[in-house]
Amino acid sequence: MSELLVRNAYVIDPLSGIKGDIMDIAIRDGKIVEEVGRNAEVIDADHCLTLPGGIDSHSHVCGTKVNFGRYMSPEDMRAGRTARKGVMHVTSGYSVPTTFGNSYRYSTMGYTTVLEGAMAPLEARHTHEEFTATPHQDMLANTLFDGNWSIMEAVRDRDVNRAAAVVAWTLSAVKGFAIKLTNPGGTEAWGFGEDVHSIRDQVPHFGVTPGEMIETMIRANEILNLPHSVHLHCNCLGVPGNYQTTLDTIDLVPDLNAKRQSLYLTHLQFHSYGGSTWRDISSKSEDIARAVNNKSQLAIDMGQIMFGRTTTMTADGPMEFKLYMLHHNKWSNHDVELETGSGIIPVYYSRKSLVNCVMWAIGLELALLVKDPWQCMLSTDNPNGAPFVKYPEIIALLMSRRFREREMALLDPRTGHYAPLPAIDRELDWYEIAVMTRAAQAKALGISGIGKGHLAPGAEADVAIYPLKPGLLDPSTDYQQVMAGFGKTRYTIKRGRVVARDGDIIVEGANSTIWTKANVPPEYNLSADPEFVKKFEQYYTVRMSNYPVQDLYLPRGVRITTEAAL
Amino acid sequence: MKIEDVVCPFCGCLCDDLVVEVEGTRVVSVENGCTLASEKFMGDHRLKSPIRRAGKRWEETSYNEAIRETAEILCDADRPLLYGWSGTHGEAQSIGIHLAELLGALVDNTSTVCHGPSIMAIQEVGHPGCTLGQVKNRADVIVYWGTNPIDAHPRHMSRYTTFADGFFLKEAFRDRKVIVVDVRKTESANIADEFVKIQPGGDYAVLSALRAIVMGKRGIIPLSVSGVSREQLFRVAALLLSAKFGAIFFGLGLTMSPGKYKNIRNAIELTEELNRHTKYTISPMRGHWNVYGSNEVFTWISGYPYAVDFARGIAFYNPGETTSVDVLRRKECDACLVVASDPGAHFPKACAEHLAQIPTIQIDPHTNATTHLSRIQIPVAVTGIDAEGTAYRMDGVPIRTRMLFKGNYPSDTEILERLYALVKEAKGL
Numbered sequence: 001m002s003e004l005l006v007r008n009a010y011v012i013d014p015l016s017g018i019k020g021d022i023m024d025i026a027i028r029d030g031k032i033v034e035e036v037g038r039n040a041e042v043i044d045a046d047h048c049l050t051l052p053g054g055i056d057s058h059s060h061v062c063g064t065k066v067n068f069g070r071y072m073s074p075e076d077m078r079a080g081r082t083a084r085k086g087v088m089h090v091t092s093g094y095s096v097p098t099t100f101g102n103s104y105r106y107s108t109m110g111y112t113t114v115l116e117g118a119m120a121p122l123e124a125r126h127t128h129e130e131f132t133a134t135p136h137q138d139m140l141a142n143t144l145f146d147g148n149w150s151i152m153e154a155v156r157d158r159d160v161n162r163a164a165a166v167v168a169w170t171l172s173a174v175k176g177f178a179i180k181l182t183n184p185g186g187t188e189a190w191g192f193g194e195d196v197h198s199i200r201d202q203v204p205h206f207g208v209t210p211g212e213m214i215e216t217m218i219r220a221n222e223i224l225n226l227p228h229s230v231h232l233h234c235n236c237l238g239v240p241g242n243y244q245t246t247l248d249t250i251d252l253v254p255d256l257n258a259k260r261q262s263l264y265l266t267h268l269q270f271h272s273y274g275g276s277t278w279r280d281i282s283s284k285s286e287d288i289a290r291a292v293n294n295k296s297q298l299a300i301d302m303g304q305i306m307f308g309r310t311t312t313m314t315a316d317g318p319m320e321f322k323l324y325m326l327h328h329n330k331w332s333n334h335d336v337e338l339e340t341g342s343g344i345i346p347v348y349y350s351r352k353s354l355v356n357c358v359m360w361a362i363g364l365e366l367a368l369l370v371k372d373p374w375q376c377m378l379s380t381d382n383p384n385g386a387p388f389v390k391y392p393e394i395i396a397l398l399m400s401r402r403f404r405e406r407e408m409a410l411l412d413p414r415t416g417h418y419a420p421l422p423a424i425d426r427e428l429d430w431y432e433i434a435v436m437t438r439a440a441q442a443k444a445l446g447i448s449g450i451g452k453g454h455l456a457p458g459a460e461a462d463v464a465i466y467p468l469k470p471g472l473l474d475p476s477t478d479y480q481q482v483m484a485g486f487g488k489t490r491y492t493i494k495r496g497r498v499v500a501r502d503g504d505i506i507v508e509g510a511n512s513t514i515w516t517k518a519n520v521p522p523e524y525n526l527s528a529d530p531e532f533v534k535k536f537e538q539y540y541t542v543r544m545s546n547y548p549v550q551d552l553y554l555p556r557g558v559r560i561t562t563e564a565a566l
Numbered sequence: 567m568k569i570e571d572v573v574c575p576f577c578g579c580l581c582d583d584l585v586v587e588v589e590g591t592r593v594v595s596v597e598n599g600c601t602l603a604s605e606k607f608m609g610d611h612r613l614k615s616p617i618r619r620a621g622k623r624w625e626e627t628s629y630n631e632a633i634r635e636t637a638e639i640l641c642d643a644d645r646p647l648l649y650g651w652s653g654t655h656g657e658a659q660s661i662g663i664h665l666a667e668l669l670g671a672l673v674d675n676t677s678t679v680c681h682g683p684s685i686m687a688i689q690e691v692g693h694p695g696c697t698l699g700q701v702k703n704r705a706d707v708i709v710y711w712g713t714n715p716i717d718a719h720p721r722h723m724s725r726y727t728t729f730a731d732g733f734f735l736k737e738a739f740r741d742r743k744v745i746v747v748d749v750r751k752t753e754s755a756n757i758a759d760e761f762v763k764i765q766p767g768g769d770y771a772v773l774s775a776l777r778a779i780v781m782g783k784r785g786i787i788p789l790s791v792s793g794v795s796r797e798q799l800f801r802v803a804a805l806l807l808s809a810k811f812g813a814i815f816f817g818l819g820l821t822m823s824p825g826k827y828k829n830i831r832n833a834i835e836l837t838e839e840l841n842r843h844t845k846y847t848i849s850p851m852r853g854h855w856n857v858y859g860s861n862e863v864f865t866w867i868s869g870y871p872y873a874v875d876f877a878r879g880i881a882f883y884n885p886g887e888t889t890s891v892d893v894l895r896r897k898e899c900d901a902c903l904v905v906a907s908d909p910g911a912h913f914p915k916a917c918a919e920h921l922a923q924i925p926t927i928q929i930d931p932h933t934n935a936t937t938h939l940s941r942i943q944i945p946v947a948v949t950g951i952d953a954e955g956t957a958y959r960m961d962g963v964p965i966r967t968r969m970l971f972k973g974n975y976p977s978d979t980e981i982l983e984r985l986y987a988l989v990k991e992a993k994g995l
Contacts, residue, residue: 062866064962070865072688074883077869083879090667092869092881099866122697125964129656129956130866191704192810193845205734321841330692331838334962335847337699345692539733541699541726543571546582546965 003028003040004496006463009050010470012431014439015454019431020470022047027461030496034457043491043498045465051434052453053112053462053494055441058231058266058301059382060313061102062116062130062139064123065334065342069096069311069383072332073346076311088505095310095346095383099133103509105389107136107500110464110489113452115140115445117231117266117381118182118315120336121148122542124174128513128553135509136492136499138452138558140445142231143176144315144340145217147188149539150532152206155216161566164220165524168517168564169532171226173548175515175557178228178445179221182315183235184213187341195318196235199248210235215252218263222256224518225562227446229257229299231264237319240275243284247291255297260446267303267381269363278326281355283362283419289369292376299444300370301379304363304394305356306386307349314384317341338539349386354418357411361419367398368426373435374443391437392486398428398436399475399482430470447514450560461496464489512556520564573967574603575653575950578852578960579719579726591973593951600720612931612975613945632944633981636903637988639925639941640669643901645877649890650907652676652854653930655955655967658978659856659863662905663874665986667867668993670876672899674890675860676853676907677872683821684850685861685871686885687830694837696813696847697961698726703733704845707809709745711833712769712819713851716753722851727813728757734810743805747772748819760802768792770825772799773832779803780839807843814848821850852960854907855950859958894920904928905978910935929981946978953977 006025011018026036060066070077070093079094080101091101106114114134119127119141131139145151145167154162167179185203186196194204199211214232221230234249236242246268253263265271274282292298314320317333320343324331332344349356363385370376378395382388397404401424408415408422416422428436442453451460468485475482492500499507526532536544551557572584585597586607593607616632617624627635640646648666651659652675659675666673677685701708708727715722723729728744735741746758747769755761764772768791775791778784780803787796806812814837820829833848840846852858861871868874870883873890886892890909893899894917901924910918911934922939929944930936937943947953952973958964 067862067866068693068962070869071685071861071871072692074689074870077881077883081869081880084667084876089664090868090876090879090881098869101869122699122963125956125966126862126958126962129863129964133660133866191700191845193841324692324838330690331694332688332692333694333696333847335696335700337697337703538731539699539703541697541702542963542965543582545571546573550966 001029002496003036004043005036005040006043006045006050006465008047009045009465010047011050011455012434013052013455014431014435015442015448016456025050025455025463027496030461031451032455032457032459032461047469047471048490049430049466049468049470051110051464052438052455053464053492054110055113055438055453056111056379056388057115057377057441057445058117058379059114059388060117061114061382062099062134063119063127065313065344066096067130068332068334069313069344070098072330072344073311087508095387099130103134103136104505107492107505108488108503109391109486110466110492111137112462112492112494113138115142115177117142118144118180119174119176120144120315120340121170121174121176122336122339124176124549125553128175128549131511131513132555135511136494138512138514140177140514142178142180143171143174144180144182146181146184146315147340149338150535152188152203152208152213155208155213156206160216160219160223161524163216164223164564164566165520165526167220168224168520168524169526171515172517175513175549175554177514177516178226178231179217180231181214181217182233182340183237183319185210186235186318187315190318190341191335198245199235211252214249218253218256223566224564226516226518227560228444229261229264231266233266233314233316234271237270237316238323240273240277240281243272243274243287246271246288250291250295250298253295253297260443261299262297264444265298265300267379267384268300268366269303269305269359269385272362272366278355281358281418283358283365285362285365285369286420289366292370299375299377299440300366301377302363302367303379303381304385305349305359306380306390306393307351307356307360308386309346309348310383310386311344311346312384313342313344315340315342317343319343320345337541338535351411354412354414357415358418361415361421364397364404365419365421365424367436368424373432374440376436377440377444378436392483395433395486396479396483399433400479401425401427402476403479427476450558461493463493465491510556512558513554514558514560515554516560516562518562518564521566524566569968569970572970573950573957573965574599574606575855575948575957575967576602576606577719577855578858579722580855580957580959580965581721581725582965586970588970591952591971593970602720607951610948610951613933613943616942616944618942629944629976632942633984634988636927636942637985637992639901639927640903641989641992645899646671646901646903647890647893647899648673648903648905649909650676650905651860652857653906654978655856655949655953655957656859656863657955658982659860660867661979661982661986663864663867665982665989667876668986668989670879672875672877672888672893674874675864675872676857677861678889678891679912680818680853680857681821681850682872682885682889683827684830686827687834691831691834693834694841694847695849695961697963700847701813702726702730704811705813706735706741707743707745707805707812709747709812709814710754711747711814711816712823713815713817714748714752714754715851718817719851745802745805760805762794762798762802765793767824769820769823769829770832773829773836775799776803776806777832777836777839780807780836780843806840809844812840812844812846814846815851816848817851849961856957858960858962859956862958891917900924902926904936906930908934908936910939929978931975944981945975946981947973947975949978955979
């Protein structure tokens with residue numbers, strides 16, 4: 001039995017309704033408990049800000065395309081490297097760090113759970129191998145269905161139950177967590193070099209539209225009672241005028257779940273553009289935020305961009321090719337048979353580019369204009385908008401109007417003409433930041449029930465103690481301290497153990513992988529379904545028996561089991 | 567006992583549809599495999615126990631003794647090299663890289679003498695690729711450049727390209743056009759719709775000519791480019807552009823001929839250019855069944871696909887400097903651990919000579935050319951026969967190889983874990 005007592009903590013725990021009380025946190029054997037014995041190890045938090053461990057609900061850190069981002073970018077590997085030290089392995093990389101690099105940097109920022117935003121089912125084994133080498137965070141994998149032939153056939157046949165059955169089989173086979181749609185229909189079209197341009201376009205050869213796919217999958221998700229909702233990367237990412245596609249998509253969303261959203265819209269900054277070309281691109285954050293404010297069945301994350309160098313990577317293959325046509329740097333693409341695609345290019349977001357300045361403003365505007373912080377989570381779509389190490393700076397920008405004004409002064413002076421940011425006064429408070437960086441994620445992902453994102457007795461003892469004393473700081477003026485404080489915890493506690501302290505990693509760590517298994521009635525089990533089996537016999541290049549990810553790839557797998565309403 | 571859907575641990579095709587019959591600890595028949603596969607499964611003559619050199623002869627030794635001596639040699643070395651890795655599973659590769667990190671060693675895989683130049687080109691211009699099923703289901707134009715799949719990857723054409731059925735093709739074999747580019751007429755060239763015979767060393771110029779034609783600059787093409795007539799170049803370019811989905815595959819004929827990584831860069835840029843007109847992908851024909859896995863595992867742990875030097879504490883990569891051939895030719899290494907490959911057969915003479923002069927230890931199931939340069943050899947189970955683990959196909963698809971029977975040999979993972987533990991202890995960690 002191991003016991004730990006965190007004393008004198010300034011706790012904000014939104015899911016438990018705690019908004020800044022000085023209290024003690026008792027931990028036994030990796031869980032939060034009511035109290036511990038006298039011999040417990042004691043940490044004096046000294047009135048520092050203490051939050052549940054951070055949760056990133058959309059980040060690209062593990063798997064085929066992430067690793068290819070490293071593989072093709074020795075210049076990025078050189079841009080961030082540390083030597084082996086104590087229990088720490090060597091790390092390389094700035095925007096696409098090695099797995100240990102990601103893990104240690106997240107850990108020193110107080111993050112203990114990370115969702116990988118896009119896993120191709122056929123290559124899931126790779127993602128799980130990298131998860132195992134990301135030892136300080138519990139991991140979850142969004143599983144891609146955007147170009148899945150069996151799904152598109154079910155949508156074409158208006159058979160939502162069949163779509164649910166395909167999802168159930170696949171998530172169970174690849175140990176995935178949730179349904180991800182990346183440019184639905186577009187990744188299949190890209191198989192022949194095409195794309196879709198609205199939610200009403202036909203997907204070539206399959207006779208379905210992106211809108212029909214999105215609607216069907218939202219319903220299939222609820223039939224399966226999955227913890228998370230459908231996680232959507234909308235069509236038309238990064239295209240001037242795409243806000244209309246985003247609004248059209250929002251119009252489709254029914255309210256089907258009392259506990260959480262019915263649709264999670266990711267990196268919405270990239271989907272909130274007005275104008276018709278790169279010359280007249282403008283912010284449509286007000287329209288998008290209004291739509292989100294009017295629909296409690298939506299949750300979004302920001303997809304903030306930050307200036308400097310990064311690497312873009314997404315399953316949205318056609319979008320990456322368009323981006324390559326703009327940047328003419330290097331371009332990688334990787335289509336995945338019967339399932340999805342992907343692309344990678346390095347980018348530099350410049351303060352001298354009006355387009356980039358408007359993009360920067362839009363992300364912040366979304367976070368400031370969406371009224372309910374439970375509906376808008378902090379993200380950069382790591383590393384697409386910026387590497388996650390920029391989160392502290394984003395937090396400081398959201399908490400300080402003065403900091404925003406100072407930054408605005410460095411931008412293209414026309415930015416204010418195309419974006420409403422200068423007129424927004426709102427400054428987020430500590431509570432709202434706590435919601436946007438862990439509590440809202442736990443709720444949106446549906447994992448608070450397994451003890452994530454809160455500090456009530458029974459919860460996982462994932463705790464972040466930051467060197468910030470809310471009573472003594474005014475974030476509006478002390479934004480530099482806010483930034484520094486969120487960049488490096490005094491203590492990061494993972495499952496009851498101190499794993500990082502003052503920026504140093506002190507244990508090797510051992511994470512869990514959280515996945516979902518939806519039980520379906522025998523008639524919906526596709527293992528012996530002739531049409532489904534035929535896909536493997538005739539079109540996949542991997543045999544059906546060699547496709548599922550074996551249990552041994554998840555040495556500490558946590559399975560969430562649901563019963564499908566089929 | 568017959569086992570179905572067996573994964574073949576020979577080439578980068580990583581076929582996973584073999585039917586293998588096992589009796590006790592012996593494979594007695596292989597169905598669906600090519601001749602290379604049959605030889606791998608059936609012609610398996612192992613070294614019986616660890617051996618060490620005693621003067622001019624070999625003596626048998628125990629696993630404990632062999633591993634202990636290996637650990638001592640590695641710990642005593644100032645500049646150890648851990649080389650190979652492409653013929654073992656990912657879990658063993660992972661321990662190997664961590665061992666290198668612990669020792670401050672150089673660690674390199676066989677890419678260094680095969681597709682290393684491809685990796686360097688990809689690092690300059692990227693890589694538009696896809697999984698092999700995408701080619702199987704869609705491709706109507708296939709190009710094999712500097713590679714002879716009929717001999718080197720015998721089932722590549724039947725499983726993934728020319729002869730494979732595809733979803734979007736009515737009569738796949740008739741509907742697909744095949745272009746073969748090589749310096750000699752190979753078996754693969756015999757079935758090509760268009761065979762382009764290039765003078766040795768002329769690949770770069772021919773690629774440039776094709777790029778120019780695709781970009782609409784036909785007027786600048788001379789009558790003949792590296793032995794290829796202008797008419798044929800125009801014909802080939804038209805064929806390339808006629809594709810709805812084109813797939814280019816290239817081999818060592820392109821990576822290891824004059825121009826090296828610049829050839830690959832040019833081929834990738836041709837692929838990018840073609841993507842402005844239609845859909846194209848390009849893919850290296852990887853040799854060892856898990857060489858791509860070694861690139862993947864190296865990358866997520868160290869940041870680089872091969873040729874990683876941990877001597878400075880951090881991971882340092884500079885092909886030409888930290889690549890095995892260059893390091894050995896400079897006689898820089900003072901000990902070498904070879905795992906799952908045969909540098910004695912594949913490296914230049916000067917490098918092999920240096921390997922013979924320094925203490926070289928080989929972990930491998932079979933005796934091979936490297937055995938003759940080694941001080942110690944430790945036999946292990948063969949992954950895919952009596953050991954299992956993860957492999958990455960040439961297109962990046964990860965597949966778990968199977969253990970067909972429990973034999974008497976330890977796996978690479980077991981040996982390396984023990985070695986790692988001894989080195990860690992010796993370092994006081």
